[in-house]
Amino acid sequence: MIEVSAILEALLNVLTPYTLFFLVLGVLIGIVAGILPGINGAIGISLILPFTFGMEPATALIMMLGLWGGQNFGGGVTAALVHAPGAASGAATLFDGYPMAQKGQAGKALGIICVSSSIGWFLSTIMLAVIAIPLAAFALRFSAPEYFAVGIFGLSMVASMATKNIFKGAIATLFGLAIVTIGTDPFSGLPRFTFGRFELMDGINFLVVMIGVFAIAEVLVQVQKPNVQAKVKKFSRELPSWREIRALLPTMFRSAGIGMLVGTAPGAGGSIAAFIAYNEAKRFSRKPEEFGYGSQEGLAAPEAANNATEGGAMVPLLALGIPGSGAAAVILASMILYGLRPGPQIFTEQPVLVYSLFFGLALGAVALLILGLLLTPYLALVMRIPKPYLITGVAGIAFMAAMAITGLLFDVRLVLLFGVVGYIMRKLDFPPAPMILALVLGFMIETSLRRALIMSDGDWSIFMTRPIAATILAVAILSFLYPMLREIVGRLRQRSAKQ
Amino acid sequence: MLLKNVISGLVCLVLGALLWWIAGDVPSFTATDELGGRFFPRLIAAMIMLASAGLIITGALGIEIAGGQVGGKKGQAQAPQVSKEDEEPVETAHVLGVPVGTARLISFVLVMLVYTLILDVIGYIPASLVTFAVMIWIAGEHRPVRVILGSVVITALLYTLFAIVFGMNVPEASLF
Known part of the structure; x- marks a missing residue:
């Protein structure tokens, strides 16, 4: 399955000044987006996506991957400097990054964040290549029933993991699937839920929903909060020494492994990986008592882990066509928009593109290292942008992005509608990520289900008699039922303990 | 419950x-x-x-069934400890009986709605100049010169980057 000529061609493609420029630009935008409050990878990517339509698919995707990695780093910067992570993935960085900055070692803290992020990102890219290629080769045996099962598995994992309430996760997922059914029925060609509006004949573009529920909803959340400017103290620009970095390498390597593994599980994002890596680093550390008071290991671990989730999330995305997180869902959506078919076939149909993404990711880690270290003294300036201008600017970009999708003002109004829906969802603790994943996977799920039933002449047992499909579906159902069973068993135990 | x-x-x-x-x-x-x-x-x-x-x-029944976590308890998100000086101030003011934060939110939604309706009537640049100025004001910047400058800079940046550099079509006025 590995083609040397394709690898060489991909390397040459990535090393062109054009691609390198957009990669560096993506990393730079990502760093700024990560520093800004509330802008996560999914928002950043969905906002730039409509403007990449004229680019080569590989270049556009590499730019987005660069943005995603840069954003993970930027989230850590804010966590260390102002005790408020710019992105959720930087939450664990607070514990030791902020105390370090308070001790006058902010330059060192940012340096460690940068090096750990780059190493985590780079290692996860290598592991991505090692795992994704054989997994895709295995997945080539899949046909309609297996694809249906894989789609359900992806949704079930995302809906049931890391949500405050499993029913809310399920409902958000199902509404995502319901939105997919709007438009033209893929089999009969008849309109479905279009209510006579020609704008709905092609369905609702998932970018419209994404920009609404991520970007506009975030603008609404921010505008409701008081207008408070982040207080950034003057900080030392002294970077960590090579000796300090060398001492942290084992922590970074271990945390990158954790981040990679966690990232491969759909629904488990950078913040979960960061907390696990932080706990493990404390367990392995010779100085666990320093954790929480400015431990360099405590800072390196979450940063290496949350950046490594990017490579991890790319494994199911590339090999199976299942996105593992909100940002991965937007990457998947972009691939579909570019006419690519994410999934195992992409390794045989578009090997140059796949290897270009691997090289792009690896070079992105290098770009982050250079940019991060060079820009460290100036990153705090981004935090000084006053909130009224920031949220107005984000809203302006979101509407511009909506106009770029189809050019229809109808879509701009839909973006606002979904923004309000996204705001309500956040206030009521309905997670937006499962809805977005359902939007991306919904078409595949419906068409695979119907195609499988055509294959079997309407016999539903096709999903039970094919071992791979049956196993994946069983795991999907168990992963969804597990939290409920855990709750019931826990309550029964509590009751018997009381008696 | x-x-x-x-x-x-x-x-x-x-x-x-x-x-x-x-x-x-x-x-x-x-x-x-x-x-x-x-x-x-x-x-x-x-x-x-x-x-x-x-x-x-x-x-x-008052039950909240949380989703499963990768890594069990290790993976459970913990709320970062926030010191008192980093806590967000609480707003107690009201506008027309509505908490000031909610009033800002409602006004923002209404302004954005009007923006989507006037875009093709008066065109992208005039609509953006007016809307962005109102949004900046609602979001908390009340110095007139800064409000106007902010609106002009954001509109100019977006228009230059997307309409001129990327060659994107932005709505034109149907009124004039």
Whole structure:
């Protein structure tokens, strides 16, 4: 399955000044987006996506991957400097990054964040290549029933993991699937839920929903909060020494492994990986008592882990066509928009593109290292942008992005509608990520289900008699039922303990 | 009882039922496949109603069933400890009986709605200049010169980057 000529061609493609420029630009935008409050990878990517339509698919995707990695780093910067992570993935960085900055070692803290992020990102890219290629080769045996099962598995994992309430996760997922059914029925060609509006004949573009529920909803959340400017103290620009970095390498390597593994599980994002890596680093550390008071290991671990989730999330995305997180869902959506078919076939149909993404990711880690270290003294300036201008600017970009999708003002109004829906969802603790994943996977799920039933002449047992499909579906159902069973068993135990 | 869960469950139940009812207009089967375009939406509607019932029942019993976590307890997100000086200030002011934060939110939504309606009437640049100025003001910047400058800079940056550099078509005025 590995083609040397394709690898060489991909390397040459990535090393062109054009691609390198957009990669560096993506990393730079990502760093700024990560520093800004509330802008996560999914928002950043969905906002730039409509403007990449004229680019080569590989270049556009590499730019987005660069943005995603840069954003993970930027989230850590804010966590260390102002005790408020710019992105959720930087939450664990607070514990030791902020105390370090308070001790006058902010330059060192940012340096460690940068090096750990780059190493985590780079290692996860290598592991991505090692795992994704054989997994895709295995997945080539899949046909309609297996694809249906894989789609359900992806949704079930995302809906049931890391949500405050499993029913809310399920409902958000199902509404995502319901939105997919709007438009033209893929089999009969008849309109479905279009209510006579020609704008709905092609369905609702998932970018419209994404920009609404991520970007506009975030603008609404921010505008409701008081207008408070982040207080950034003057900080030392002294970077960590090579000796300090060398001492942290084992922590970074271990945390990158954790981040990679966690990232491969759909629904488990950078913040979960960061907390696990932080706990493990404390367990392995010779100085666990320093954790929480400015431990360099405590800072390196979450940063290496949350950046490594990017490579991890790319494994199911590339090999199976299942996105593992909100940002991965937007990457998947972009691939579909570019006419690519994410999934195992992409390794045989578009090997140059796949290897270009691997090289792009690896070079992105290098770009982050250079940019991060060079820009460290100036990153705090981004935090000084006053909130009224920031949220107005984000809203302006979101509407511009909506106009770029189809050019229809109808879509701009839909973006606002979904923004309000996204705001309500956040206030009521309905997670937006499962809805977005359902939007991306919904078409595949419906068409695979119907195609499988055509294959079997309407016999539903096709999903039970094919071992791979049956196993994946069983795991999907168990992963969804597990939290409920855990709750019931826990309550029964509590009751018997009381008696 | 978790009232928020019960009410949101009831709303979702009604929406699920509505989806089931509307799906009745879609042909149930076609020549190409037995399921037809109606089956999938109805399956989703039924599952929405089922999940909503779960949310209502657990909400009424005061139970919140959290999702599973990768890594078990190690992976559970912990709320970062925030020191007093980093805590967000609480706003107690009201505008027309509505908390000031909510008033800002409602005004922002209304301004954005008006923006989407006037874009093709007065064109991108005038609509953006006015709307962005109002948004900046609502968001907390009340110095007139800065409000105007902010609006001009944001509009100019967006227009230059997207309309001129990327060659994107932005709405033109139909009024003039």
